[in-house]
Amino acid sequence: MATSLTPQRLAEVLPGAWGLGATSQLFWLDGRHGEPRFTFRVAGMSPLRLTETIEFANLDGRPRILAGKTRWVRDEFVWRGSGADALVTRRWSAAGVDETGSILVMRNRRTRAFANGIDILVREGAELGELRTIVASTAAELGLSPEDFASLTWIRRND
Numbered sequence: 001m002a003t004s005l006t007p008q009r010l011a012e013v014l015p016g017a018w019g020l021g022a023t024s025q026l027f028w029l030d031g032r033h034g035e036p037r038f039t040f041r042v043a044g045m046s047p048l049r050l051t052e053t054i055e056f057a058n059l060d061g062r063p064r065i066l067a068g069k070t071r072w073v074r075d076e077f078v079w080r081g082s083g084a085d086a087l088v089t090r091r092w093s094a095a096g097v098d099e100t101g102s103i104l105v106m107r108n109r110r111t112r113a114f115a116n117g118i119d120i121l122v123r124e125g126a127e128l129g130e131l132r133t134i135v136a137s138t139a140a141e142l143g144l145s146p147e148d149f150a151s152l153t154w155i156r157r158n159d
Contacts, residue, residue, distance in 0.1 A: 001108075005094050005096070006050040006098065007045070007047065008045075008048075010048060010072075010094055011014075011042050011045060011048055012047060012095075012101075012105070013097050014040040014042075014050065014094075014104075015040050015100045016036040016039070016040065016058075016124065017037055017038070017039045017040055017121060017123070017124040018037070018039070018040075018104065018121035018123055018124060019035075019036070019037055019038075019121065019122050019123065020035075020036045020038075020119060020120070020121060021101055021103070021120040021122040021131045021135075021154070021155055022118075022119075022131070022132070022135070022152040022153060022154045022155055023117065023118065023119045023120065023151055023152065023153060023155065024117040024118045024122040024151040024153065025108065025114075025115065025117035025118070025119060026115060026117075027114070027115070027117075028048070028119070028155070029087050029102045029153055031059070032058065032059045033056045033057075033058070033064075034056060034057040035056060035057050036055065036056040036134075037054070037055045037056070037124075038052070038053070038054050038121055039052070040052055040055075040056070040070075043069065044051060044077055047071060047072040047073070048071070048072035049070065049071050049072070049079070050069070050070040050071075051067070051068075051069060051070070052067070052068055052069070052070045052079055053065060053066070053067045053068075054066040054067075054068075060104075061069065066081060066083050066088075067082050067083070067085070067087055067114030068080050068081040068082070068085065069082065072142055074095055075093060076091055076092065076093040076109065077091070077092050077093065078090075078091055079091070079092070089111050090108065090111055090114045091108050091109040091114075092106050092107060092108045092109065093106070093109070094106060094107075094119075094151050095107045095142065095144065096141060096142035096143035096144070097142070098134075098138060098141070098142065100126070101123065101133065102122060102123045102126035102128060103120065103121070103122055103123075103126075103128070103131070103135065103142065104120070104121040104123075105118065105119075105120055105121075105142045105143050106118065106119040106120075106121055107143075116147055116158075118144070118151065118152065120135060120152065131154070134155050135149070136149065
């Protein structure tokens with residue numbers, strides 16, 4: 001049975017660091033943005049506000065950091081970058097989370113800077129085993145259709 005993803009539940013589940021387990025996003029698959037790490041911190045409630053940092057390696061191996069603030073608006077999060085990325089906006093929703101809070105399905109909605117797509121995030125330090133098998137067996141619970149599952153490229157193989 002799927003856990004209700006209310007802002008209160010998301011405030012409990014999201015904080016911490018996450019790695020990318022699978023994606024349908026060309027941004028992560030094009031070879032120019034490697035080893036992403038997502039970090040969330042609760043900045044406030046009512047509405048839920050987060051600080052969100054995405055760290056990854058550029059094509060030349062140099063680290064790149066996208067930092068911004070995320071706010072719950074209706075049924076999704078709206079991320080706005082800070083500094084040089086202040087005009088960048090990303091919209092995403094949490095489609096599902098496993099019962100341990102170790103696997104998160106993030107649905108990205110098209111904006112000027114980002115395409116539609118799905119990211120499967122895995123909490124850093126989680127001991128899961130074969131991620132693809134776990135997600136396949138709980139796909140509906142995680143908010144994934146068979147088509148969504150088939151669209152994914154698996155980044156994280158085994159632990």
